[in-house]
Amino acid sequence: DQQVKQNSPSLSVQEGRISILNCDYTNSMFDYFLWYKKYPAEGPTFLISISSIKDKNEDGRFTVFLNKSAKHLSLHIVPSQPGDSAVYFCAASAGGSEKLVFGKGTKLTVNP
């Protein structure tokens, strides 16, 4: 049972444009959400997070939006850069737990 779903296995965008990566979840107990980025042959790297008490969190070019009623979150990257090409994982946790539930990832390709 996939509690965190990333329905787009891949996404391709032009450099300078906006990248929007989507994530849906089914467990209403999730109250903390994270995005990780992963380059080949490396482990995932933390990117940005959001608590369920917020609907938006911004860090530089990266913004995460949370729509609790729709159980949906998205990561916006503006402007996209070729170095952003990586696999992006959405993750969630419940009740203050450090245990993370990950989606399958979306491979982002930013074309120069």
Added chain:
Amino acid sequence: DSGVTQTPKHLITATGQRVTLRCSPRSGDLSVYWYQQSLDQGLQFLIQYYNGEERAKGNILERFSAQQFPDLHSELNLSSLELGDSALYFCASSVGDRGHADTQYFGPGTRLTVL
């Protein structure tokens, strides 16, 4: 470089065998986590240790076990290996005292191939 080290990088073994994966956390981190990433799957949480004690357990098979030693390094033992155990195994570490806000730093992973 996350500061988390994992050895070996690659491991090729046969069905029925036993292997040990090793993880050294970042300096100062007390929590260690193990994740499994099979082909086309997200990372699956296996188990977490905090300062030598088991703190949380995920979908870890009975054939798998882990421990965290006094120097805080951790080992994941996989026994009676099956073809389906072939995967990337990641270790992560965190400070361990901030709940869900505790950023997990991942190592580069160990790729296990069972033939």
